Amino acid sequence: MASTALLTDMYEFTMLSAMVEDGTVHHQAVFEAFARRLPEGRRFGLVAGLGRLVPLLEDFRFGEEEIGFLLSASAITEATADYLRQWRFTGSITALPEGSLYWPGTPLLTVRGNVGECMLLETLILSVLNHDSAIASAAARMVIAANGRPLIEMGSRRVHEEAAVAAARAAWIAGFASTSNLAAGHLHGVPVAGTAAHAATLARPTEREAFAAQIASYGTATTLLVDTYDIPTGIRTAIEVAGPELAAIRIDSGDLLVMAGEARALLDELGATGTKITVTSDLDEYVIEHLAGAPIDGYGVGTRVATGSDHPTAGMVYKLVAVNDGIGEDGAPTPLRPVAKASADKASVGGSKTVSRFPDGREVWTLDGSVPPGAVPVHIDVARDGAFLPVASAAEAREEAARSLESLPAQARRISSGTAFRISEKHEGDAR
Structure with a gap:
């Protein structure tokens, strides 16, 4: 496996070199990853990415190829090159379980070790957690808006090819039913789904021939795209070709609220009462909520989930706290x-924190390692003395996310913009 050590900002190494030269590189330190605030209008965040992050951290190492490049780029000194030849992570990492809720300031992940090794992990940690948590947080709101109707993640063509896989994984953890991305299915076990594009219809002389070819290949347990030309005509043709046993139709354009109602009436008229209606076309949580009263059975969401809706990053930072x-x-x-x-708008809270929560969701941070009576510490061990530990699979993280979202009160589940919802309580030794 290739090293991940260069998935890093150069200034990590310029800082490291100065610390190697003056000897502070071996001082003990604690770093925390957290979001100072949630994106505007969001009421909660959902943690995702830990299962992707751990293997990347395990492959964070320095061979002569990496060290040679860093020297050629004037990123490190010769003394730092010698330091990196002996480098390995020896510290410990704790984190919120993947699928957990978080709020402004919540320490999502804590790294303890010497300052040099902790500092070098910053960019990789933030790259993964910011991306995946942004996707999961946006996807969770869409899951809430869908109110039990299945969602398909379909955003692969809107983002970098590797980001597309991560986005599909994060959306599934948040509660999406499936993805169109085959690599996400292969690598992470996410259920895959797919139908056909307008090109499949346009490539044939008639819509009927396109539908017939799809039915011949996959039978009636498939979804026919009926809006390439005229939706009512497309629906009639679909049922004529497939019969009333057709599993579903997909509508990808027009006023979906109106079109879904008309499509349901026409399908019922044609005897296809069991044929489901899936809609796509620039959906997000607001549109899905608007469509709540329509006879829609499922949604396909692309751009607005794969890019984290209108917030493509979770805004997390990684700061030295002790x-x-x-x-x-x-x-x-x-x-x-x-x-x-102490910078304006960028202040942080110092000290190594223990994060605990009560059964009703109240969150407490303490600086002395104590856990208030009735509360439970929520961080799990990710690495201990340099050895990385198993973390939850994507399927297990999905179960955690479902429990987390179910625990949210109605106020926090609202899709309309609002402030971050958080129940908190002060305790002796509380860091807040």
Whole structure:
């Protein structure tokens, strides 16, 4: 497996080189990944990406090829090259389970170790968590709006080819029923689904011939796209070719609220009472909620889920929250001291935090490692003493997400824009 160590910003290595030169690279440190705020109008965030992140971190290493490039790019000094030849991650990582809810400031992931090794992981951690959590958070709102109707993720053609696989995985974790992306099915076990495009109809002399070819290949347990020309005519032709046992039709244009109603009436008139209606065409949570009263059985969502709806990043940051000053006069490591930014609009909360939650969802951070009575610490171990541990599969993360979304009160499940919903309570030693 290729190294992932260069999936990193150059300034990580310029900082590292200065620390190698002055000896601070070995000081103990704690870094946290968190979102200062949720995207405007969002009431909750949903964590995704941990299952993708761990293998990438396991492959974070430096061979002569990587070190040679860093030297040629003047990113590191010769002393840092020697440091990297011996480098391996020796610290520990804890995180919220994939599929968990988060709010502004919630520590999603905590890295403990020496400052050099912790710092180098920043870009990769944020790249994965920001992307996947943005997708999952947007997808979760669409799942809520769909209210039990299945959603197909269909956004592969709108994003980078590898991002498309990650997006399909994140959307499925959030509750989508399937994806059109075959690599996501192969790599992550996401159920796959697909029908046909308008090109399949346009490539034949008539719509009837296109439908007949699809039925000949897949039988009636398929979905026919009926809006290439005229929707009522397309529906009549579909039922004439497939019979009333046709599984579904898809509508990809027009006023979907009106067209779905007319399509349902026509299908019933033709005796195809069991034929379902799937709609596509620039859907998001707002459109899906608008269509709630229509006789629609499923939705196909592309651009607005694969790009994280109107928020393509979760806005997470990775900050140093505690550090020590090396070895004291007694020969022992000095205690960790809290550190925090005080910049306007970018302030952080210093100190290594323990994140706990009560059964009703209240979240508490403590700086002294304590857990308030009745609460449960929510971080899981991801790595311990440099050894990475198994984390939940995508299927297990999907179950966690379903429980998380079910736990949200009605106020937090509203699709309309609102402020981040959070029940919180102060305790002695509380970091907030």
